[in-house]
Amino acid sequence: xxxxxxxxxxxxxxxxxxxxxxxxxxxxxxxxxxxxxxxxxxxxxxxxxxxxxxxxxxxxxxxxxxxxxxxxxxxxxxxxxxxxxxxxxxxxxxxxxxxxxxxxxxxxxxxxxxxxxxxxxxxxxxxxxxxxxxxxxxxxxxxxxxxxxxxxxxxxxxxxxxxxxxxxxxxxxxxxxxxxxxxxxxxxxxxxxxxxxxxxxxxxxxxxxxxxxxxxxxxxxxxxxxxxxxxxxxxxxxxxxxxxxxxxxxxxxxxxx
Amino acid sequence: xxxxxxxxxxxxxxxxxxxxxxxxxxxxxxxxxxxxxxxxxxxxxxxxxxxxxxxxxxxxxxxxxxxxxxxxxxxxxxxxxxxxxxxxxxxxxxxxxxxxxxxxxxxxxxxxxxxxxxxxxxxxxxxxxxxxxxxxxxx
Numbered sequence: 106x107x108x109x110x111x112x113x114x115x116x117x118x119x120x121x122x123x124x125x126x127x128x129x130x131x132x133x134x135x136x137x138x139x140x141x142x143x144x145x146x147x148x149x150x151x152x153x154x155x156x157x158x159x160x161x162x163x164x165x166x167x168x169x170x171x172x173x174x175x176x177x178x179x180x181x182x183x184x185x186x187x188x189x190x191x192x193x194x195x196x197x198x199x200x201x202x203x204x205x206x207x208x209x210x211x212x213x214x215x216x217x218x219x220x221x222x223x224x225x226x227x228x229x230x231x232x233x234x235x236x237x238x239x240x241x242x243x244x245x246x247x248x249x250x251x252x253x254x255x256x257x258x259x260x261x262x263x264x265x266x267x268x269x270x271x272x273x274x275x276x277x278x279x280x281x282x283x284x285x286x287x288x289x290x291x292x293x294x295x296x297x298x299x300x301x302x303x304x305x306x307x308x309x310x311x312x313x314x315x316x317x318x319x320x321x322x323x324x325x326x327x328x329x330x331x332x333x334x335x336x337x338x339x340x341x342x343x344x345x346x347x348x349x350x351x352x353x354x355x356x357x358x359x360x361x362x
Numbered sequence: 363x364x365x366x367x368x369x370x371x372x373x374x375x376x377x378x379x380x381x382x383x384x385x386x387x388x389x390x391x392x393x394x395x396x397x398x399x400x401x402x403x404x405x406x407x408x409x410x411x412x413x414x415x416x417x418x419x420x421x422x423x424x425x426x427x428x429x430x431x432x433x434x435x436x437x438x439x440x441x442x443x444x445x446x447x448x449x450x451x452x453x454x455x456x457x458x459x460x461x462x463x464x465x466x467x468x469x470x471x472x473x474x475x476x477x478x479x480x481x482x483x484x485x486x487x488x489x490x491x492x493x494x495x496x497x498x499x500x501x
Contacts, residue, residue: 162384
């Protein structure tokens, strides 16, 4: 009856939900309903939000290492334990259960690609003769309008070339992960003048994980001069949770893994 | 935050994710609870980050031109050159991304008092294209 707001971390199978030990600022409790359980806790102190963000992620990642977990969006608070059961677990029980079953033995990895700016510019310069011609032109023409025009045109060509590389390189990355990931979420950078290429979230079955990491290593080695790869994971399926329990149920429940 | 990179190979594999990594990984991700049920999102401005295209501008082109000017063709670049070009592009890029479209994530990062881990901009990106595929066949 009294107000008892509950911070919600995620959903796990009821059978797996033993009281998890605390993680940083998170002290999760288990709230079961039939085949599933919500992990809930006290609202974190506002001044410890930074710690809480790390603890929240650590907790979910630790649980994901031990079994399927559906992460809930960070910062979600429901008005009471009763609301967690009645309004969250009960109406979505079957969808959550199906989602958790789909996650069995699968983990998320996120691969981040960033350009080595100097090398990419060098590629553009050597690959498009117009750019080197304009570079000479600009150097010869000085600061006046002719030089400015040449610089502008050169910059425009380079911007276009880098954008095209970004698309091609994102495609290469997707091709590299495809044999190992049963699902991916691709976020290609749309910004024209930063180093980000793309971030790709991959859902990888356990038997494929070593080979997946090796494939990323191989790509990283091949790309070393021009693209740096950063591999995060295994972690909880942040990018896939909503898709798994949404109406469409995007991932096939059949297949290997 | 300690980032212990893999000492073998070319892929950076931090053993523990830093705050900037975690913000990017978990914010706006995960199960969404209907707004009518939810009490709050802890007062943070967890807005959906709009996919905003950073439109190429004259500034952008001039910065690229400047950076290309400094490119030395020939054998592998020295670290200094890379830093020089990198700094030039970074400072240029930072100027362009100010303003309203900094996005919710930047305001959250400000609230948390963190900068970007690898100093590139938190531009909005294509809202996740999913690609469904069968699990890989191997060997």
